[in-house]
Amino acid sequence: QSALTQPASVSGSPGQSITISCTETNSDVGSYHLVSWYRQYPGEAPKLIIYEVAKRPSGVSDRFSGSKSGNTASLTISGLQAEDEADYYCCSFASSRTLGFGTGTKVTVL
Amino acid sequence: QVQLVESGGGLVEPGGSLRLSCAASGFTFSDYYMIWIRQAPGKGLEWVSYISSSGGDISYVDSVKGRFTISRDNAKNSLSLQMNSLRAEDTAMYYCARPLMITFRGNIVISEIDFWGQGTVVTVSS
Numbered sequence: 001q002s003a004l005t006q007p008a009s010v011s012g013s014p015g016q017s018i019t020i021s022c023t024e025t026n027s028d029v030g031s032y033h034l035v036s037w038y039r040q041y042p043g044e045a046p047k048l049i050i051y052e053v054a055k056r057p058s059g060v061s062d063r064f065s066g067s068k069s070g071n072t073a074s075l076t077i078s079g080l081q082a083e084d085e086a087d088y089y090c091c092s093f094a095s096s097r098t099l100g101f102g103t104g105t106k107v108t109v110l
Numbered sequence: 111q112v113q114l115v116e117s118g119g120g121l122v123e124p125g126g127s128l129r130l131s132c133a134a135s136g137f138t139f140s141d142y143y144m145i146w147i148r149q150a151p152g153k154g155l156e157w158v159s160y161i162s163s164s165g166g167d168i169s170y171v172d173s174v175k176g177r178f179t180i181s182r183d184n185a186k187n188s189l190s191l192q193m194n195s196l197r198a199e200d201t202a203m204y205y206c207a208r209p210l211m212i213t214f215r216g217n218i219v220i221s222e223i224d225f226w227g228q229g230t231v232v233t234v235s236s
Contacts, residue, residue: 034214036222038155045205045229046155051222089155093220097169099145099157099209 004090004102011108012080020105022073022090035073037066040087049088050075077107085109112136112225114206119230126196130230132189132206140184143167145209145223146191148202148232156202159191160209160220167218173199196234203229 003025012018022035035053038046048057050066053073063078073092077084090102118130132144146158159170159180168180179192189206206227209220 034212034219034221038223040155045226046223047226048222048224051210051224057224091155091223098171099160099220101147101155101157104154 004092004100006088006090006102006105008103009106009108011110012077013110014080014082016080017076017078018080018107020075020077020088020090020107022075022092022102024071024073024092034093035066035068036091037064037073037075038089038091040089042086046089080109082109112208114208114225114227116204116206116227116230119204119232121233121235122196123236124197124234126234127192127194128196128232130191130193130204130206130232132227134187134189134206134208137208139182139187143209143211143220144182144189145207145220146180146189147205147207147223147226148200149205149229150199150202153202158204161189193232196232198234201232201234203231205229 005023010018010020037050039049040046049060049064053068054066065076067074073090088105093099113135115133122128141163143160143162145160147155148158149155161168161180161182165182177195181190207223208225209223211218212221
């Protein structure tokens with residue numbers, strides 16, 4: 001089943017940009033190009049922030065952007081703010097018709 | 111507005127059973143695939159199972175195959191997860207969620223998960 005690897009933690013100062021990577025170790029996953037990203041605050045359900053690699057749902061700040069190159073998807077947060085401190089997960093649907101989540105990244109605003 | 115409300119969680123001994131339910135409202139339930147996702151304490155998200163709008167397309171993560179059964183009642187706008195032979199490693203918050211499906215290269219695939227419930231806690235312990 002899908003294996004998506006993220007860095008355990010990423011940190012940055014307010015106003016900086018940070019990038020979270022999501023690397024697919026199952027080559028079947030890369031063929032779908034349908035990576036989505038979710039933000040989760042402690043004690044809350046996750047929330048969709050990026051879908052289909054680079055699209056933003058209505059209401060999500062344009063400080064969030066997504067991209068993909070080969071088997072690695074990336075989430076970039078620009079103009080880092082204190083409210084961005086949370087856990088972030090990538091997600092992708094595999095050709096085996098299973099859904100995989102990334103290992104998760106804790107973002108810390110210094 | 112879309113609402114997903116889970117229930118049925120609790121404390122159960124290893125080997126026991128639980129049935130989770132998810133009450134959906136605010137959208138045409140019968141038009142959508144539905145999904146269960148879990149999160150063990152302090153751990154990441156793990157997809158558990160999905161079911162198509164008609165119930166004809168079902169899939170499970172390997173670790174629950176043969177033990178968990180997903181089902182839905184479109185007349186009652188309800189999603190269920192019957193969990194048998196529970197193990198300590200099944201301890202988690204269980205979320206009911208709504209995925210969006212698109213046709214990609216001739217296949218119906220999950221594009222994203224646009225709504226999540228608040229979750230129900232399952233604890234498997236003696």
